[in-house]
Amino acid sequence: MLGRLNHVGIAVRDVKAAAEIYRTAFGAEVCEPVEAPQHGVVALFVTLPNTKIEFIQPLGEASPVAKFLARNPDGGIHHLCYEVPDIIAARDDFIARGARVLGDGEPKVGVGGALALFLHPKDFSGALIEIKQV
């Protein structure tokens, strides 16, 4: 069963500049940027009344976000993150339904400390899906 939309991930070149637009134009609450070398990103969360925006910028040469920005130079909406109560049960259910898990298939500790993994966009209407255990 699908949980809350934890956040929308938006890839940008500069998370602080992107968040500043949300702070000034939208009056949104902006967190400090966090480096996540294991994911190759710097992440910065913006709090909305019912969910969050996660701005991500590339960290390191092999960052997957760098490839996204090469295709989308102005930045763009990168992924949707849904909450699940049990990530192993959720992963196995998705695999049983034919969805492909990215990477080695094992959950990784994401930004903020929760276990997360990504599902292939071709299996979800072209949208890259992150599921996070919350």
Added chain:
Amino acid sequence: MLGRLNHVGIAVRDVKAAAEIYRTAFGAEVCEPVEAPQHGVVALFVTLPNTKIEFIQPLGEASPVAKFLARNPDGGIHHLCYEVPDIIAARDDFIARGARVLGDGEPKVGVGGALALFLHPKDFSGALIEIKQV
């Protein structure tokens, strides 16, 4: 001041097929598709615990979603819709901050009957933004 994330718009070739994935894999509540000729789309809303997904497919030759799908054949995340209490005040505030409003700048009645307009993605980190009066 920014309101709730009303929905995430995902462009697809077939809204029913896309929603069926959310219904079966996620157990999400799926609404009936609605034709919105004024926007050139068929829209179908999927209810999440804290927001909604709006699947949109092209309707008619001049649909802006057809152009998006030409660039993104598998579909993809198309826009974010934020709620505002007063769309004219919000529009004028965005314009004063240098953001560009798409079309003729006047709000249109969107799917579901609320007034809505779109802001240029180049002004919002590459993300097409819809604001909706709620």
